[in-house]
Amino acid sequence: MSGSSRPRPMVKPLSLLAALAAALATATVGRSGHELPVYPSYYPHEIAIETIPPEGAAPLLLENKIQAYLGPQPRFSDNVPVSIRAVESLGSFVIVLRNPAAPAPTDAASACAAVETIVGDIAGKQGFVFHPYPITPLHGDYLYYADLAEAAKARFLRAHARTSAAPANLRVKVGGALQHLIRPEWIAQGLEWDVAVEEVDAADLVASSMTSVNGWLGPPWMKAGWFHAERMLADAIEDGETRARANAMLGRLEASDYRDAVERINLQRDLVTTLTSSCRKLVVGYTIKRQYLSVEFSDGIENIGFDSIEGLNSPMFIRTVKLKNFPWNGWLMLGIDKAPNAAWNPIAGFNDSFGRLLWSAVGDPALVPAPYDSGWMLNRLSDVQSNSGR
Incomplete structure (x- = not known):
């Protein structure tokens, strides 16, 4: 120090x-006027x-x-x-979360309406990349999920196009860095809120799974997209049967319980599809991190x-x-x-x-x-x- x-x-x-x-040992090999x-x-x-x-x-x-x-x-x-140059990497995931303490809606359509309204409204905003899927093009295994990600994006955009008017009484809790994504009249002024818009730092998500023991830095799937999706979305699954199915697929992946690479990739896709089946919590996009060097x-x-x-x-x-x-x-x-x-x-x-x-x-x-x-x-x-x- x-x-x-x-x-x-x-x-x-x-x-x-x-x-x-x-x-020193190789110094005698050099010739005058020539570097090693x-x-x-x-x-x-x-x-x-x-x-x-x-x-x-x-x-x-x-x-x-x-x-x-x-x-x-x-x-x-x-x-x-x-x-001075900049390098770009994945900054954070942008998540829309329905208030778990709010009264439960009477039907599934009502439960998802507020979240889908937010997702559709921020789709064209600047300052982030609209990508309503938890695995991004910056993930090394994104190609396994590219068709699912594009389908999710098209689905939300179609749902937004069908919406005739946005509700005026929507209350959104949002941090300062993301306030530009939300209409000013929607931002919650008090403690009560319907939907929250939050960030999950991508590097911290990886770091929280790292270890430094015996020359090993973490589990084999530490940077895998399906693992990040599970870390962010598993706690929002409301249905007990769906949660049990997701846990079973997670256990198989962590135990390498599959025949070949094809079965492994299909298992990963099925797990992410299960994790994104609920509208309680959705990944709607990501930000780009820029770090500078000389x-x-x-x-x-x-x-x-x-x-x-x-x-x-x-x-x-x-x-x-x-x-x-x-x-x-x-x-x-x-x-x-x-x-x-x-x-x-x-x-x-x-x-x-x-x-x-x-x-x-x-x-x-x-x-x-x-x-x-x-x-x-x-x-x-x-x-x-x-x-x-x-």
């Missing part, structure tokens, strides 16, 4: 000594993580005092310069890998990022918006944003989440098949 009042852990990989030893054909390592030998509020991140990025900011969009006073030459970074859901706060970013100013090693300076508030140990801690970033730097699991897929990839080895014909 430095003398700054803000948390700023210094991470120094243990491989540094090995890298230096390798460099293989660098010992391009990992930074020091990584500083500093808590910085969004309003303070922009000047630090512009001055190359940090190479990346892993919080919300910094507040640039002018147009973002070409030396690509300035020569103090910026390059070779950036990031996760389609977790963005830059992922093992893939730390695994791939390279400093432009050094052939290898160097000082990587990162900013994050939230101070650490979890225990700093791999068993009971490292489960907040700051801790996850720190553990991505010091942990060394055998497998890491594939950045654009729902599966995993080997961390340091590659399963390369030999070509005996060569």
